[in-house]
Amino acid sequence: MKSNATTSERATSAGDGGARPGRGRVRASSRPAPARSVSLRRAVRRNKIAPYLFLLPWLIGFFVITLGPMLYSFYLSFTDFNLLGSAEWVGIDNYIELFTSDPKYLESVRVTLVYVFVSVPLQLAFALLLAVLLNRGLRGLAIYRSIYYLPSLIGASVAIAVLWRQMFGRNGLVNQVLDWFGIVGESWIGNPDTALGTLIILNVWTFGSPMVIFLAALRQVPEYLYEAAAVDGVSKWRAFWHITLPMLTPVVLFNLVLQLIGAFQAFTPAYVVSGGTGGPVNSTLFYTLYLYQKGFANFEMGYASAMAWVLFFFIAIVTAVNFWLSKYWVHYDD
């Protein structure tokens, strides 16, 4: 129903008895005798305005800080604009340049895709594994949950990126451990072949938040399914494979979609670890990092806007494909 819903339509929706917020309109139940006093009429009128007053901050935010900029960004993506002069209309030139004559851009796409499609599945695998381990009625669940969740909370902070920079540096923690085994390691973040890998490890390390979601979902699996399986003499492994996993697939999808969207937009680790360059040799040039460089170091605002919209479509398409594929593997109970 659109904003121009008529009064009668709203009355119907209000009367259908569902849990919708329109159900109990006070005016309907407390309407007095026809002779209304002035003050009551004023109260009624105030009640018509009041909802919008409650909504006012959001309305301003929505139009001024979200919708307006969104439309403006779309317009900018078809222009050349360096913040000083006026935006110059160039049609789809920005989009063409992205895919035909900007090898650095294509490299950033490649880096981001590798990062997303390697780290997210690994992260979810760890999350599921630990959730299943933790869901076996062990004492101290809350403590374990906190320990494993903690990295998710701080993983995107500069402090952790700084730590990572040291850990995988030439004299870092990793090489010191490798030294015990007689392996002399180079700087992992200084080597284009391994730099991205360190950032992937960082993302996998933050598996705690999908794990918490898996844990919650595991509690919703009805116990009688396992009891029935036990009666039939089914092994634990088969019970996991044929009961737990199918029951979890909706949450797997949920986690997958969320983590993919998050990974596409990762920025801080790459910026801090590479000192803002995306180096060595563009091996950690995340999409968002290149967008930042274009927009806010080179002030190519139109170009950066085009990049943002392509990212938006990337994410939208990946999400849509995910949902489309989900009908082949997600099991819905009802």
Add this chain to the structure above:
Amino acid sequence: MTTETAALITATGRRRRSGTGRARRNADGSIRPPRPRPLAHLMLVGFGLLMLYPLIWMLGASFKESEFIFSEVNPFPNPVTFDNYRQGWQGSGVGFGTYFLNSTIVSGLSVVGNMFACSLAGYAFARLEFRGRKFFFAAMLATLMLPTHVLLVPQYILFSNLGWVNSFLPLVVPKFLAVDAFFIFLMVQFLRGLPRELDQAAMIDGAGPWQTYWRIILPLTLPALATTAIFTFIWTWNDFLTPLLYLQDPRMYTVPLGLNAFLDASGESAWGPMFAMAVLSLGPLFGFFLAGQKYLTSGIATTGLKG
């Protein structure tokens, strides 16, 4: 950001269903007491330590003399020194005290803004009837899915034209305008779990929407407000990109920018002071995490309205 979001949704939803975990039963249906499983615990503790090791090591390194930082895998400092904290706090030029103050101002105002604006909007969407409610609600949900990067450039241009660059306004004002739609959504979801009879009764007794909101709804939504406050604080405290865009004068830097500047200025030579400041920067996050965990676990269950 989205990952914490998700954890939050489930955490809220789970408690509402009052799940207490699966009771393990014997074949005859009697409940079995949980048996200790040393091997499982050993594995979980071991893996947990492996995960936390970098953090523990960093904490240790912040108390080490610089010559020992690189020669030791052992996280325990010997001898213990507080020099790193002293040097780090002084920083280069602007001290870390300024950064902490700035971060506190920005995070504090953001918390207030989000609690205020998102709960107002959430109440309107969940409880009030008005023309266009469904349309605006759908629009609000749609903004949840919009990547922030699409708005980065135009918002920068907007705030730059307003002359807000190099002030806290671009960081704080959006929060007062309920731009973090997720928290509105959280509030709406929470209000759906509260009986409508409460505010209906208040209205019949003559309370206007404002009084109903202030006296009835707001106290009841305390758990949702606390969740909003905790996550807003953590996200704002951690945020690096927005301050990086808008804050140019080092005296305006927030903690993440200060840490990053440290890295640029002193490079590889001052790891000790940097780790000390990194540890300090994580302090408030740990604090809110611990405080919030307790609150979140007890929060929704204790509203006690679902009986």
